[in-house]
Amino acid sequence: MSNVVVRLTRRWPEAVEERLRGQCQLVLDDADRPMSRGELVTALQACDVLAATVTDRLDAELLSTPDRRCRLIANFGVGFNHIALDAARKADIRVTNTPGVLTDATADIAMALILSVARRTGEGERLLRSGGWAGWSPTSLLGTQVSGKTLGIVGMGRIGQATARRAAFGFGMKILYHSRTRLSPVEEAVFGATCVPDLGKLLAEADFVSLHCPASPATRQLLNRETLGYMRPHAFVINTARGDVIDEEALADAVRSRRIAGAGLDVYELEPSVHPGLMGLENVVLLPHQGSGSRETREAMGHCAADNIEAFIRGEPLPNPVN
Ligand code: DGY
Numbered sequence: 001m002s003n004v005v006v007r008l009t010r011r012w013p014e015a016v017e018e019r020l021r022g023q024c025q026l027v028l029d030d031a032d033r034p035m036s037r038g039e040l041v042t043a044l045q046a047c048d049v050l051a052a053t054v055t056d057r058l059d060a061e062l063l064s065t066p067d068r069r070c071r072l073i074a075n076f077g078v079g080f081n082h083i084a085l086d087a088a089r090k091a092d093i094r095v096t097n098t099p100g101v102l103t104d105a106t107a108d109i110a111m112a113l114i115l116s117v118a119r120r121t122g123e124g125e126r127l128l129r130s131g132g133w134a135g136w137s138p139t140s141l142l143g144t145q146v147s148g149k150t151l152g153i154v155g156m157g158r159i160g161q162a163t164a165r166r167a168a169f170g171f172g173m174k175i176l177y178h179s180r181t182r183l184s185p186v187e188e189a190v191f192g193a194t195c196v197p198d199l200g201k202l203l204a205e206a207d208f209v210s211l212h213c214p215a216s217p218a219t220r221q222l223l224n225r226e227t228l229g230y231m232r233p234h235a236f237v238i239n240t241a242r243g244d245v246i247d248e249e250a251l252a253d254a255v256r257s258r259r260i261a262g263a264g265l266d267v268y269e270l271e272p273s274v275h276p277g278l279m280g281l282e283n284v285v286l287l288p289h290q291g292s293g294s295r296e297t298r299e300a301m302g303h304c305a306a307d308n309i310e311a312f313i314r315g316e317p318l319p320n321p322v323n
Pocket of ligand 1: 053076077078079102291292
């Protein structure tokens with residue numbers, strides 16, 4: 001057992017905590033709540049490895065904390081926009097993430113949001129539970145058919161492709177995509193995907209627009225008043241990426257005024273706060289950042305982070321470095 005001190009900022013799946021307990025000096029808090037800024041400063045001074053999650057905002061000021069001991073931030077998650085990578089590099093702190101293992105779970109939730117918002121399942125459930133259901137009728141709660149429609153994917157990385165696969169093979173959807181990197185013709189042929197370099201054109205043609213790009217200065221509020229204006233009135237926005245990619249106020253206005261038909265969201269700019277303009281809208285499905293939330297996936301994410309921590313302890317190359 002090594003003397004390396006590993007601080008979990010949140011509780012991790014039991015099997016992973018057990019694995020780490022056998023390898024290092026594991027410090028965790030049974031309360032399992034987001035750590036305050038002060039607690040994060042103390043942790044950076046007291047641990048060798050900060051095992052962080054999306055609920056820890058590790059900005060440049062925090063990472064330049066004096067007398068820090070931390071040399072590795074092992075993020076439990078693939079997205080790392082909550083960590084100031086340049087500042088970490090300057091502070092000689094390595095950062096790792098957990099790519100690959102949450103691809104399927106997140107694509108499943110994107111598909112669930114597409115189906116929920118189009119077929120109005122949230123509204124239906126609320127009606128039934130409130131006691132307001134008067135029985136079947138030919139015209140009540142009519143939604144939009146998903147099968148055969150056009151899905152516009154923004155960001156054709158692993159999760160974008162997994163969503164395209166589900167949509168094309170499961171629902172016969174036509175796939176358009178807009179991405180920094182173009183797929184090879186062979187990859188495009190797998191799900192009959194067409195690359196649309198002009199984002200406005202993709203937004204104008206899609207029945208569903210699903211966001212799968214990372215949060216970065218380049219993608220900040222990619223969907224805003226102007227770009228939402230390209231979408232058609234019957235189209236829906238789906239977001240399982242990061243809240244920062246959407247101007248939430250503009251989205252709420254577009255849905256409320258029926259400029260677009262609705263939205264299915266799993267992520268928000270100021271989590272756990274949700275823009276109040278979205279909260280009261282019936283044609284918006286709101287999930288609490290559940291994309292990777294299957295037991296199997298969260299355990300795999302933990303093991304992936306543990307692989308990075310153990311490599312650090314042994315002084316070996318890190319499997320998933322991001323800085
Ligand atoms: C991820 O891995 O990025 C998930 O959204 C959880 O942070």
